[in-house]
Amino acid sequence: MTExxxxxxxxxxxxxxxxxxxxxDRRRRRGSWLFPCLGASLVLVGAGSKVLSDGFQDPPKLExxxxxxxxxxxxxxxxxxxxxxxxxxxxxxxRKANLAVANRVDTPFFSCALHVSLDGGSxxxxxxxxxxxxxxxxxxxxxxxFAADGTLHLSFVTLKGRGNVPNATWxxxxxxxxxxxxxxxxxxxxxxxxxxxxxxxxxPRRLYMTWxxxxxxxxxxxxxxxxxxxAARSDDGGRSWTRPMRVSDGSRxxxxxxxxxxxxxxxxxxxxxxxxxxxLDYAAGHNGRGGPPYGGRYKLLLTRSFDGGRKWGExxxxxxxxxxxxxxxxxxPSPSLAVGRDGRIYAAFHDNRMGDPDVWLWSLAxxxxxWAGPKRVNDTEQRDGTxxxxxxxxxxxxxxxxxxxxxxxxxxxxxxxxxxLQSSADGGKTFTPALGLxxxxxDSRIGFAAKEGxxxxxxxxxxxxxxxxxLGVWTDTRSGTAATQKQDLATAVVAVSNPTRLSDPVxxxxxxxxxxxxxxxxxxxxxxxxxRLSGERTGARSGSGA
Numbered sequence: 001m002t003e004x005x006x007x008x009x010x011x012x013x014x015x016x017x018x019x020x021x022x023x024x025d026r027r028r029r030r031g032s033w034l035f036p037c038l039g040a041s042l043v044l045v046g047a048g049s050k051v052l053s054d055g056f057q058d059p060p061k062l063e064x065x066x067x068x069x070x071x072x073x074x075x076x077x078x079x080x081x082x083x084x085x086x087x088x089x090x091x092x093x094x095r096k097a098n099l100a101v102a103n104r105v106d107t108p109f110f111s112c113a114l115h116v117s118l119d120g121g122s123x124x125x126x127x128x129x130x131x132x133x134x135x136x137x138x139x140x141x142x143x144x145x146f147a148a149d150g151t152l153h154l155s156f157v158t159l160k161g162r163g164n165v166p167n168a169t170w171x172x173x174x175x176x177x178x179x180x181x182x183x184x185x186x187x188x189x190x191x192x193x194x195x196x197x198x199x200x201x202x203x204p205r206r207l208y209m210t211w212x213x214x215x216x217x218x219x220x221x222x223x224x225x226x227x228x229x230x231a232a233r234s235d236d237g238g239r240s241w242t243r244p245m246r247v248s249d250g251s252r253x254x255x256x257x258x259x260x261x262x263x264x265x266x267x268x269x270x271x272x273x274x275x276x277x278x279x280l281d282y283a284a285g286h287n288g289r290g291g292p293p294y295g296g297r298y299k300l301l302l303t304r305s306f307d308g309g310r311k312w313g314e315x316x317x318x319x320x321x322x323x324x325x326x327x328x329x330x331x332x333p334s335p336s337l338a339v340g341r342d343g344r345i346y347a348a349f350h351d352n353r354m355g356d357p358d359v360w361l362w363s364l365a366x367x368x369x370x371w372a373g374p375k376r377v378n379d380t381e382q383r384d385g386t387x388x389x390x391x392x393x394x395x396x397x398x399x400x401x402x403x404x405x406x407x408x409x410x411x412x413x414x415x416x417x418x419x420x421l422q423s424s425a426d427g428g429k430t431f432t433p434a435l436g437l438x439x440x441x442x443d444s445r446i447g448f449a450a451k452e453g454x455x456x457x458x459x460x461x462x463x464x465x466x467x468x469x470x471l472g473v474w475t476d477t478r479s480g481t482a483a484t485q486k487q488d489l490a491t492a493v494v495a496v497s498n499p500t501r502l503s504d505p506v507x508x509x510x511x512x513x514x515x516x517x518x519x520x521x522x523x524x525x526x527x528x529x530x531x532r533l534s535g536e537r538t539g540a541r542s543g544s545g546a
Contacts, residue, residue, distance in 0.1 A: 060400060060423045061497035062435045062470075071101050071115050071124050071473060071489035083107040083448055083487040085475040086331070088143050089462025093201075094150030096120075098177040101462060101473055102144035102154060104331070106448035107485050110164055112142040112156050116178035121471055121491055125179075129156065132170050132184045136160055141331065144178075145197040149204035152178045153238055155187070155197050165217055166192050169209070171238045187232065187241050191217060193330050194459075198260035198268065205237045208309065210247065210258045210270055220328050221284035225253040229272055231260070231309045245309045248272065248301075254282045255301075257334045257459070264341050267306050271337040271347050273321070274299040286326050290453020293323045300335060300349055300362075317347050317362050317371050324350055324357040324389060326454055334459045338393035338401070342366060346401060346428060348377070350389040357387040359405045363428045377422055379434055380409045387414055390457070392472075396465040400425055400496070404463045404472045407434065408444070416441035417457075419474045421494055437472055437492040446477035447487055457487070470494045 071087070074080025083106040092098035097120045105111035115124045131137045138159035145153050152174040160167035169192045170184035188195075191214035200206035210231045216223045230244040248255045252274050259271045278294040279285050298321035303312045327333060335349035343366035350357045358380075362373035378388035391405040400423055407420040418441050420434040447455045462473035473491045480486030 059430070059432050060425055062421060062423060062432055063495045063497075064435060064437060065469075065493040065495050067439050068437060068490050068492040070476075071491050072103075072113060073115070073124070073126050075479060075488035075490075081108060081480075081484040081486045082111070082113075083480075083485050084113060084489050085447065085456065085458030085487050086141075086460055087458070087462040087473045087475070087489050088145075088460070089464055089471070089473045090144055090146050090152075091464045092146050092150050092152070092177060093148055095177060096466075098150075099464075099471075100144050100146070100152055100178045101489060101491075102142040102156075103489060104141055104458060106456070106487075110138055110140050110159055112139040114142065114144065114154055114178065114181075115489075118177065121493065127174075127178055127181060129154065130172060130181055130184060132158060132168070132186070135168065138164065140164075140166070141193075141195060143195060143197045145199045145207070147199045147204045147207065147237070148201055150177070151175060151204065151237060153197055153199070153207060154178075154181060155195050155209060156184075157192060157195060160190075163217070163219060166190060168192075169195050169211065171209070173238055185238060187238075188213075188230075188244065191215070194257060194332075194334075196258060196260050198262050200262045200266055201264065202266055203235075205235055206266075207234045207238055208232070208260055208262065208268055209234075209241070210260045212256060212258060213244065217330075219284070220288050220330070222282055222329060225282070226250075227255070229255050229258045229270065231268070231270065231305075233309050242309070247303050247309075247312060248274075249314060254278060256282075256329060257332050259334050259337045261337045261339050263339045263345075264343055265306075266308075267304055268309055269302060269304045269337060269339060269345065271300070271302050271317075271335050273332070273335060273349075274301055275323075278323070281323075281327055281332070282329050284329070286454075288328070288449065288452050288454065290326060293325050297321060298323060298351075300347065302337075302345070302347065302364075315364070315371070318360075318374060320351075320353060321349065322351040322353050324352050324387070328449065328454065328456070331456070331459050333390055336391050336393045336460070338395045340395040340399055340401075341397065342399065344427060346393050346395070347371075348391040348393050348403060350391065350405075355383040356385055357389045359388050359391045359403065361391075361393075361403065361428050365427075373428075375428055377403050377431055378405070378407065378409075378420070379422070379431065384409065385414060386411065388420070390459075390461060392461040392463045394463040394465040394470070396467055396470075396496075398467045398498070399427075400465065400467075401428055402463060402465045402470045403431070404437075404461050404470075404474070406444075406457065406461075406474070407436070409434075410441065415444055417444045417477075418442075419461075419472065419492075421470060421472060423470070423496065435494060437494065438474070438476065438490065440478060442476050442478040443480075444477075446480040446482060447475075447485055450482065450485060467498065468496055470496060 135158040142156040157166040169188040229248040300317040359377040360374040422431040476490035
């Protein structure tokens with residue numbers, strides 16, 4: 001062929017024998033890639049939807065409003081040297097500005113107090129607690145709760161004898177927000193310790209009470225093991241009560257610190273500690289003196305009842321709790337329990353598994369069988385030698401989780417306390433940076449039994465959470481000295497900027513729609529892979545038989 005005749009056209013690859021560009025086999029091979037591409041696309045889109053549902057929101061922003069202020073009326077008086085601690089803070093569900101705080105008083109005399117606010121905590125007044133007829137005027141270890149209809153219930157024990165041990169448990173109620181209290185009604189008999197209240201949010205007249213029932217005691221200790229945690233239920237607003245129902249399993253010999261809560265469907269939860277072989281604290285092997293804590297492990301346990309307290313099921317939260325200090329077993333530090341409107345359960349406590357005390361969080365999703373966690377809440381450096389301890393949890397109506405705790409991060413000597421608040425908008429997976437609530441640090445060594453090396457700031461803090469704010473109450477010693485042991489209750493308000501979040505229908509649509517897309521995509525990929533492997537095996541058999 002000459003140059004003038006032009007170059008021949010490029011040779012094209014020969015068609016496979018018996019196959020043209022439009023043959024069914026060619027179309028089948030091209031179409032076979034449709035399934036994996038479509039499946040992978042569905043998986044990616046579904047994963048993206050799931051990520052959006054879980055994380056399309058900004059974290060809350062916290063800001064303290066003004067300065068902290070006192071709750072108890074004697075906080076600014078030099079004549080008042082009462083040791084006020086262990087506050088319970090509650091809010092009236094009918095009248096939101098109506099708050100109440102009940103607390104223990106340790107020195108100079110064992111007593112208890114109730115303070116009420118009608119203006120959201122801007123001011124407080126003390127309410128007289130009526131003494132039961134025939135009892136010594138020794139009110140002690142109170143708790144307080146608002147029922148769904150706005151009725152305030154106050155529980156307390158009366159003490160008797162030189163040992164100042166509980167002689168009976170009483171309940172008094174108020175229809176005017178806590179300004180006046182009714183004549184007390186007797187609920188239980190002697191040796192009821194660590195009494196707590198839990199109202200049913202859906203049934204105004206249903207109220208639960210839990211306590212640790214002692215059999216025999218001596219100064220600072222239980223003389224026998226096997227003392228159970230009990231519960232009783234009232235269905236008429238506290239006028240009458242069921243017989244005590246055992247909460248803790250009979251095989252557990254040393255259980256303490258019950259913390260009850262009622263879920264959105266009326267289920268009753270009780271969080272408590274099984275302290276195992278700790279006779280150091282349970283039987284006062286320390287003789288009321290300070291020193292190293294018990295070296296073993298505690299178990300954190302949750303029991304729950306779906307039938308009003310008749311039957312109980314137990315769940316192990318964690319069996320590696322390491323105690324951080326010695327204490328008097330009659331009023332030990334309490335773990336904190338909170339239940340969201342969606343039924344998610346949160347538990348918090350402190351331990352020193354990492355070398356110094358930290359705040360830890362566990363959570364149990366609705367219908368889940370195992371706990372998530374523990375999640376370290378405090379944002380201090382690990383093993384920095386300072387204490388973060390005694391957490392209090394609260395869940396806002398929009399699901400935000402708040403955690404309040406004592407914090408010594410600013411003092412390298414680990415003596416001066418502050419109070420920190422952190423919040424989570426994703427079910428406890430992440431928390432905001434800590435926000436200090438106290439305007440000045442206060443000495444952790446001031447309080448009952450401080451001279452013996454067992455200073456006690458009480459066994460709990462108070463916290464309520466709403467969509468736009470949180471309000472905390474704690475034991476503060478800034479006005480006390482080692483000589484007076486004076487403790488006061490301080491409070492502060494935190495403004496919360498709402499995170500940008502998806503509405504519930506959209507969030508659920510993205511979550512469950514994304515999950516459906518992921519499953520559909522995986523199914524397509526599985527079908528494609530099965531077909532491909534089957535085709536390869538068929539081809540291999542054909543080739544071997546050719």
